[in-house]
Amino acid sequence: MFAYNGKILFVNLSTGEIEPRELDESLYRQFIGCLGLGIRIIYENTKPGFDPLGPDSMLGFSVGPLTGSGLHGARFAITGKSPMTGGWGDANCGGSFAVYFKNAGYDGVFFTGISEKPVYLFIKNGVAELRDASHLWGKDVYQTEEAIKQELEDSRVRICSIGPPGERLAYCAAVMHDQSAAGRSGLAAVMGSKRLKAFVVQGSNKVPVADPERLAQLRKTFLQGVKNVQHPWGQALRDYGTPIFFDALIPPGSTPIKNFAVQGEEAFPDYALCKADEFMKYRTRRHACLGCPIACKGWLELKDSKYGSISGTIPEYETITMFGSDCLVSDLAAVVKANDLCNQYGLDTIEVGATVAFAIECYENGLIDDKDTGGIELKWGNADALVAVVEKIARREGFGDVLADGVKVAADRIGKGSEKYAMHSGGQALPAHDPRGDVGLGWGYCCDATPGRHTANHVKHSHDCKVAFTLSDRLNFPDLDPLDVDANAGINAVCSAVDRVITSAGLCFFAMWTEQLPLIEAIAAVTGWDFTLEECIKTGRRIDALRQAFNIREGVDTTEWKMPERVAAVPTDGPMKGKKLQFDRMKLKGYEAMGWDPKTGKPLASTIDELGLRELVDDL
Ligand code: SF4
Numbered sequence: 001m002f003a004y005n006g007k008i009l010f011v012n013l014s015t016g017e018i019e020p021r022e023l024d025e026s027l028y029r030q031f032i033g034c035l036g037l038g039i040r041i042i043y044e045n046t047k048p049g050f051d052p053l054g055p056d057s058m059l060g061f062s063v064g065p066l067t068g069s070g071l072h073g074a075r076f077a078i079t080g081k082s083p084m085t086g087g088w089g090d091a092n093c094g095g096s097f098a099v100y101f102k103n104a105g106y107d108g109v110f111f112t113g114i115s116e117k118p119v120y121l122f123i124k125n126g127v128a129e130l131r132d133a134s135h136l137w138g139k140d141v142y143q144t145e146e147a148i149k150q151e152l153e154d155s156r157v158r159i160c161s162i163g164p165p166g167e168r169l170a171y172c173a174a175v176m177h178d179q180s181a182a183g184r185s186g187l188a189a190v191m192g193s194k195r196l197k198a199f200v201v202q203g204s205n206k207v208p209v210a211d212p213e214r215l216a217q218l219r220k221t222f223l224q225g226v227k228n229v230q231h232p233w234g235q236a237l238r239d240y241g242t243p244i245f246f247d248a249l250i251p252p253g254s255t256p257i258k259n260f261a262v263q264g265e266e267a268f269p270d271y272a273l274c275k276a277d278e279f280m281k282y283r284t285r286r287h288a289c290l291g292c293p294i295a296c297k298g299w300l301e302l303k304d305s306k307y308g309s310i311s312g313t314i315p316e317y318e319t320i321t322m323f324g325s326d327c328l329v330s331d332l333a334a335v336v337k338a339n340d341l342c343n344q345y346g347l348d349t350i351e352v353g354a355t356v357a358f359a360i361e362c363y364e365n366g367l368i369d370d371k372d373t374g375g376i377e378l379k380w381g382n383a384d385a386l387v388a389v390v391e392k393i394a395r396r397e398g399f400g401d402v403l404a405d406g407v408k409v410a411a412d413r414i415g416k417g418s419e420k421y422a423m424h425s426g427g428q429a430l431p432a433h434d435p436r437g438d439v440g441l442g443w444g445y446c447c448d449a450t451p452g453r454h455t456a457n458h459v460k461h462s463h464d465c466k467v468a469f470t471l472s473d474r475l476n477f478p479d480l481d482p483l484d485v486d487a488n489a490g491i492n493a494v495c496s497a498v499d500r501v502i503t504s505a506g507l508c509f510f511a512m513w514t515e516q517l518p519l520i521e522a523i524a525a526v527t528g529w530d531f532t533l534e535e536c537i538k539t540g541r542r543i544d545a546l547r548q549a550f551n552i553r554e555g556v557d558t559t560e561w562k563m564p565e566r567v568a569a570v571p572t573d574g575p576m577k578g579k580k581l582q583f584d585r586m587k588l589k590g591y592e593a594m595g596w597d598p599k600t601g602k603p604l605a606s607t608i609d610e611l612g613l614r615e616l617v618d619d620l
Contacts (some may be wrong), residue, residue, distance in 0.1 A: 001025045002210040003065035003526035004033070005107050008041065009128055011121060013194050014055055014113030018128050023107070029529060029539075030612065033064030035090045036504035036543040037108050038079025043546055043616055045110070048553050052081040052089075052186075053169060053193035055114045061160070061199055062108035064506030065526050067098045068206065070219055070291040072517065073508030074098040078160075082185040084171050084406060084427040087551035087558070088449045089185030090456075093160075094289035094297075095178035097201065098506060100158040104203030111194055120161075120198035122152065125205060133197035138164060141176045141346045148200055161198035162188045163346030168396045169193055170404035172355065174348040179313040180289075180297075183348030184428065184453055186406070210528030218518045218525060225516030226293045234294075234513035241286075241296040242317035243276035249317075250325065253575035254437030256430075257325045258380065259357040260423050260567055263434065264574040270330035278332055279314050287313070294510060305333035307387060315339040315349075318454060321432035322353020327360055327386055334383035338390045345394035350454070354429030355407045356389055359399075361421040362414055374398040425451035426561035435567060436579045439482040442563075443492045446583055447590035449547035451561050455509065456499065485582050489589035496594070497540025504543060542611040544594060545603040549617045558601040559587070 010019045031040040038060040050056040060079040067074050076098035082089025105126035118133040136144050141163045149155050159177065166173035166188035173188035174181035182188075209215055229235055236244040249255040250271050253263030257271075265271065282302050288295035298314040315323070315335055323329060323338045342349045356378075362368045363378035370377070374392070376385050376399065392400025403410045407429045411422035423430045425445045431454035435442025441454065448456045480487045502509055502519060511517040524531040551558055562568070563583045570580045591598045595607030602620045603613075 001028070002208055002528050004028055005102065005105055005207055007106055008037075008062075008108040008110060009106050009123075011109060011111045011128070011130070012113045013111055013115040013119065013130075013196060016130055018130070020106075028065070029527075031543060032501055032504035032523075032539060033067070033107060034062050034075070034077035034092065034504045034506050035079055036500065036539070037062045037064075038077050038090060039088065039543060039546045039550060041108065041110055042079060043550055046081075049555065050081065052083040052086075052190055056112065057081055057190055057193070059111045059187065059190050059194065059196075060108055061101070063098045063102045064504055066522055067102045067506035068291075069209070069215060069522060069526055071215075071222060071507065071522055072294070072511040072514075073289045073292040075289070075503070075506055075508055076101060077503070078175055078182045078187050080185075080187050080190050081554065082187065082428070082450070083189050084186040084408070085451065085556060086427070087554050087556035088547045089187055090450060090547075091175070091182035091184045091187055092455060092503060093175070093177055093180050093182035094292075094508060095158075095180050096290035097158040097160055097177045099290050100203050101201045102203070102207060103205050104201045105205060109199065111196060114193065115195040118195045118197045120148065120196065120200055122157075122200045124202040136197050137167060140164065140344045142344055144198060148198060152200070154202060157200050157202045159198055159200050161346070162191050163344070163394070165394055165396065165404060166192040166346050167197075168404070170347075170393070170396060171406045171409065172347055172351045172393060172404050174342070174346050176343065176346045179343045181342070181346075181348055183350060184455075185450055188346060209526040211525045214525040215522065218522050222514070222516050222518060223293050226514050229514050231513045237296045237510060237513060238294050240276040240280065241298050241314060243279045243314060243320055245317040246271070246320045246324070247275045249433075249437070251575065252437055253571070254434050255321050255325055256423075256432060256434050258328050259326055259361050259421060260430070260434060260564070262574060263437070263571060263576050267574060268325050268328065268330075271325055273330040274320055274324045274332055274335060283314060284311070289508065292508065294514070296510060300336070302333060302336050305337070307333055307337040310336055310340050312336075312340045312343055318432045319349040319353070322350055322357070323386060326353055326357045326432070328380040329383050329386050330381070331383035334386050337387050341387070341390050341394055347390070347394060350431045351406045351429045352390060352393055354423055355393070355403045355410050356386060358407045358410060358418070358421050358423065359389065359403055362418050365421075367414060367416045367418050372399060372402075420565060423564050423567065425563065426556075426558065428452040430564070430567065434576070435563065435583075436571065436576050436581050439488075439581065440492065440495070442581060442583070443488075443586055443590060444496070445563065446561070446587040447492075447594070448496070449544065449551050449558070451558075455503070483579065483581060485586045485589055489586075489593040492590060493541075493593035494537055496544060497537045500540035500543045501536050538611065541594065542613065545596070545607055545611055546613060546616065548596060548601065549603055549608075549613070549620060552602050552620045559599070
């Protein structure tokens with residue numbers, strides 16, 4: 001077997017038992033890796049109805065066949081049952097962890113049980129050990145990373161860890177690595193419930209690939225493509241990173257403003273103060289996930305701001321939007337500070353930003369007052385209040401405790417009709433994309449097994465992209481009105497499937513804007529399989545169907561997931577005036593196109609059989 005280690009680890013944190021298990025190549029071929037491997041292993045090895053924060057809950061970390069290929073990025077997946085939705089949860093993260101993880105000798109690690117005392121798992125070149133982390137419990141992410149490097153006497157180990165919010169089971173928490181977050185689905189709370197403080201890897205055993213010459217050739221062509229990228233988003237991403245999306249998406253109305261209430265430049269002229277160029281003034285260097293030629297990330301240093309001097313990562317588009325325009329905050333220093341607090345404590349900036357915007361709206365409408373907030377004046381645009389409340393959430397302190405489990409739970413706690421201000425789907429906050437402007441993502445908000453995601457269903461988000469997945473097998477879609485739900489359903493289902501394979505292979509979906517991603521050829525080159533576009537689509541559909549089957553098995557009725565009223569409405573003003581998106585029909589047609597029952601969301605028996613899932617999915 002090429003491109004894989006061929007084995008995973010099961011770690012029972014209740015007993016301390018660590019059990020390696022070899023996997024058959026056919027399993028990898030059916031599910032590829034990363035989140036595909038995660039759903040395959042977790043579906044089989046958990047019993048229906050388990051508590052996501054209980055001992056039977058399984059939490060996976062996994063990599064893919066293109067991890068370490070040097071092709072484009074190196075993302076790993078974290079998978080498990082989401083305490084936010086009660087159904088399937090996955091999240092992914094870049095950096096360099098994935099490559100070191102794979103070189104350490106395993107394709108995945110799956111944790112069950114609950115440790116008596118805090119621990120971390122350390123794997124070095126195939127040898128895995130659980131180590132005491134009692135002295136790390138309560139430390140923030142920066143302190144934890146520093147302490148682990150010191151005690152292992154190795155500054156090059158790669159670390160995923162949680163901070164105090166994860167330890168305290170906050171659904172807003174994120175698993176952090178390299179100041180990047182695997183933030184969605186609330187899986188840091190699952191990690192905290194297991195008293196697993198960190199997962200640390202070190203490895204130097206590069207996994208052989210089937211055809212290194214072909215891979216080198218593909219990489220060369222890909223790198224040339226990146227260098228000469230024509231697509232404007234591809235160029236912009238290279239030059240500025242994701243902050244440029246803020247400049248680009250405010251004018252057409254895709255960027256949420258004031259808790260998704262209004263759209264467009266006129267609704268928030270001060271957005272200019274948080275444009276990409278403003279952040280670039282403080283950029284000290286560009287930064288890339290290991291081996292990525294795009295290098296969309298960056299580090300900044302903000303000296304002597306009113307929140308002190310801050311050095312850290314440049315906030316991503318999602319962060320700038322959720323803390324900026326969504327809260328009507330135009331103070332760059334406050335956005336940088338809130339971002340830094342989230343990196344330091346381990347918080348998902350999307351869920352936290354959405355929850356703060358929600359709380360502001362509650363405050364402005366008299367549903368909560370200074371007594372509830374502990375004296376924080378939660379008004380639109382109040383930069384200091386934003387920073388103060390993020391700190392409270394990080395510590396689960398006072399009003400922060402009300403907000404720490406995300407927007408849906410905060411609305412349940414506050415009551416008084418506040419649900420109408422909670423912008424979520426199925427329990428998870430909507431990210432920084434208004435689905436009326438970014439219709440493809442809207443399709444994902446409705447139809448994906450993990451609702452409200454910005455890194456799932458991205459491929460189809462822009463039909464003008466004419467997404468080119470491979471050098472030889474291009475999927476060129478006809479020009480369609482993105483609002484034409486019926487006409488787009490089939491395309492969206494195909495794109496969703498291919499997106500699932502990109503992510504399962506361990507790549508970053510931003511590669512789509514290079515229009516040169518040799519996905520199919522690269523998988524074939526590293527594995528030696530005669531992998532085709534048809535197999536790719538079928539594989540992605542299989543992963544999608546099993547994620548959805550998990551939801552059904554766990555009793556989640558995904559047909560109940562709705563768009564917030566405000567988001568489902570037709571804007572009467574602004575750049576999206578008159579845009580009508582038929583979310584219910586979108587879901588209906590989406591389910592149909594994916595081979596799921598449009599009325600119940602259950603994958604049809606014929607789909608289960610066609611995708612070879614019958615042994616796993618007996619009866620839904
Ligand atoms: S494009 Fe950005 S997020 Fe994606 S792999 Fe490259 S550096 Fe990482």
